[in-house]
Amino acid sequence: MNNLRFSTAIHILVLLDKNQGELITSDFIAGSINVNPVVVRREIKLLREAGLIEAKKGKIGGCALAIDARKILLGDLYKIVNKENMLGRKNQPNPNCAVGRQMNGRLDELFDQTDTALIATLNKQTLKDFSNQFD
Numbered sequence: 293m294n295n296l297r298f299s300t301a302i303h304i305l306v307l308l309d310k311n312q313g314e315l316i317t318s319d320f321i322a323g324s325i326n327v328n329p330v331v332v333r334r335e336i337k338l339l340r341e342a343g344l345i346e347a348k349k350g351k352i353g354g355c356a357l358a359i360d361a362r363k364i365l366l367g368d369l370y371k372i373v374n375k376e377n378m379l380g381r382k383n384q385p386n387p388n389c390a391v392g393r394q395m396n397g398r399l400d401e402l403f404d405q406t407d408t409a410l411i412a413t414l415n416k417q418t419l420k421d422f423s424n425q426f427d
Contacts, residue, residue, distance in 0.1 A: 298374060301369055304332065313356075345358050360420075361418065370410070370411060382396050
């Protein structure tokens with residue numbers, strides 16, 4: 293994976309699971325992750341739009357899980373936060389080269405297989421399973 297979005301999102305969700313019944317602020321979450329609150333707010337927006345969390349703005353605002361952590365599959369979370377395949381981008385090879393003209397098609401197949409395997413592995417675990425590993 294070439295970015296931190298998945299790890300940031302799962303960190304947010306574990307904090308919310310561990311603090312059920314409370315509204316957790318983006319500042320608190322940012323302190324736990326050790327990132328700028330703006331990064332957290334961007335992920336909160338995405339997770340809210342996906343229906344995983346509820347967010348309330350204002351002085352007494354914060355966020356909480358919108359659904360049971362046992363119903364959130366980690367592979368589904370991965371698909372929500374990662375719009376690109378896990379292996380990254382491809383080059384723009386020379387179409388006049390015998391290898392170059394076929395490369396991106398072959399890489400598409402490889403990348404799709406890799407993402408499918410990753411998502412299948414992640415979907416063997418729920419957010420609750422992952423969250424239970426923390427004290």
